[in-house]
Amino acid sequence: MKLAIACDHAGYEMKEAIKKAFTMHDFVDFGTNGTQSMDYPDTGFPAARAVAEGSCERGILICGSGIGMSITANKVPGIRAALCTITDVARLSRMHNDANILVLAGRFTGIPYALEIVSTWLATDFEGGRHNNRINKIHQGERS
Numbered sequence: 001m002k003l004a005i006a007c008d009h010a011g012y013e014m015k016e017a018i019k020k021a022f023t024m025h026d027f028v029d030f031g032t033n034g035t036q037s038m039d040y041p042d043t044g045f046p047a048a049r050a051v052a053e054g055s056c057e058r059g060i061l062i063c064g065s066g067i068g069m070s071i072t073a074n075k076v077p078g079i080r081a082a083l084c085t086i087t088d089v090a091r092l093s094r095m096h097n098d099a100n101i102l103v104l105a106g107r108f109t110g111i112p113y114a115l116e117i118v119s120t121w122l123a124t125d126f127e128g129g130r131h132n133n134r135i136n137k138i139h140q141g142e143r144s
Helices: 009-021 041-053 067-073 087-095 111-123 130-143
Strands: 002-007 026-029 058-063 081-083 101-105
Touching (some): 002 009, 002 041, 009 058, 041 067, 041 101, 081 087
Parallel strands (some): 002 058, 081 101
């Protein structure tokens, strides 16, 4: 799977750990490339656009709390970014919401557990069915 990945300075170590742990996936890294302070929209928007435009199948974004990257990504039409702090939420974000971007909190989630969240999220498929109607309503809301 081709995945967009991006972070700010607070998520750099986690981003690198994810790329190292999931070598079976093709990552398109939108940065940042160190721990020097930077602004999360500078990496979050390009990564989210890559997912929305289809050049990447899904994406993973990381910032300190996960909130900034969530807000940024969800401004891009077609993105359904979900901030996931536990594996059950990661699973449900895929099953029920067809989340196409996983957002992680670099300052509040330990890397070993973040890797479990990523593994769960990547392995879970969208259920469809009754959830399709809800996704369609989200898309209608984006267009109005």
